[in-house]
Amino acid sequence: MGKTAVITGADRGLGLAVVKEFLEKGYKVFAGQYMAEWGELADLKKEYDEGLYIIPLDVGNDISVKNAFDLVAKETDSIDMLVNNAGIAGSAGDIYELEELERGLAMYNTNCLGALRMVHAFLPLLERGGEKRLCFVSSEAGSISVCHRQEGYVYPMSKTALNMAVRLLFEELNPRGYTFRLYHPGWVKSYMSGRKSKAGKYEPEESAASACQFFAQNLVHEDVLKMYDNEFAVWPF
Template identity: 60%
Template sequence: MNQMIFITGADRGLGLALTKDFLDRGDIVFAGQFMEDWNELAELKLLHQEHLFLIPLDVSDPESVMAAYHLVEEKTDKIDILINNAGISGSIGDITCLENIERGMQIFQTNCLGPLCMVNTFLPLMMKENTTKRLCFISSEAGSISVCHREDGFVYPMSKAGLNMVVKLLFADLREQGFTFRLYNPGWMRSYMSGKKSVVGKIEPEESSKVAIDYFTKTLKHEDVLKMLDNNNMVWPF
């Protein structure tokens, strides 16, 4: 049976790869589109007219999130899987340069508070009967307090650690209502986190997406345990 999937930050990188993989499965995808001038989603829409819907979305803006909710509500009465993928990175020295404080706040708003806003806003579409009720979050090794090895670009790890706490609290609040959770560390991808395609990294977003799709869609033996898996199916402390 086709599932209804919402993916934030679907323009490129992991978000776009996830969109393509879910479409290949036959699912219906609502793709959060942040960059209207980035044409890959529009090109994909031409190939999947009935299964792909482009939804303008800035997760850092609650009004944009609410507008996205209303657009989705016009097309479906439920969402099975919500994938909070949208994210932005920091820069070297970003915690020591006061002129970068607004950028730091934007990182937190997007990476940490944005997913919380998405969940709270889209809950009505996920509380319906016969929905999968699955909440997925793209985290990072940088958000693991015990193993984070980074020495610069402090705001990004702080925002991902904050995201992990958001997921922990949502897990405690919503699990008894039938929600299941997926926290995923996609690995060091050659993605667009810095604004342009990275030439460094160990894997392509398409490789990480294959692992993520399996993790996001299968039923786990112990759904009452929250854990973070990486692209090698290894468990990370967070």
């Protein structure tokens, strides 16, 4: 029987590329769709009809997360992996331009609290899964010790908060058999600001290939939490 994964932020960019990678590996994939008007998931569904389930999902909304869980639970009684990829970015929080902090609240709600909502909602299905694997797409931006940015305070802060949330989840759930993957995708030409960035070192497909290898493989030391990047280097967080 094939493995099952739930992936958030799957409409485009890294999330969509991760969906494709797992489908090619034979996973049954439940892809969280935030933008129904964006057609790439629908196109992919035509190719992987029985393996891909498109689930409306806004990780920043309690009701949306609950509804997504109900849809997944109708199709399966267990999942092996939850990939928390959904995220938004922007320049909110310059110390001289605090009027953009409302957008900063949206970043926290999606980038950090969204992951907690998803774990909370999907624990019953993960508990019955074979792998019990929780994967989180973070960023070097959240690493305090190697901080080099000088603007856009809130996005890095939201990723630091995510890293702490993952650490706390690890302390509670790893002794119960859950395994964790904390991933920095590198400088990806992403859609996080609303349109695909021309700046970046990696195409989404390049980082997704590394991500899926990292997410799917078993590690020698599953009782240690580390953040790896797409070249499998360890980052402090």
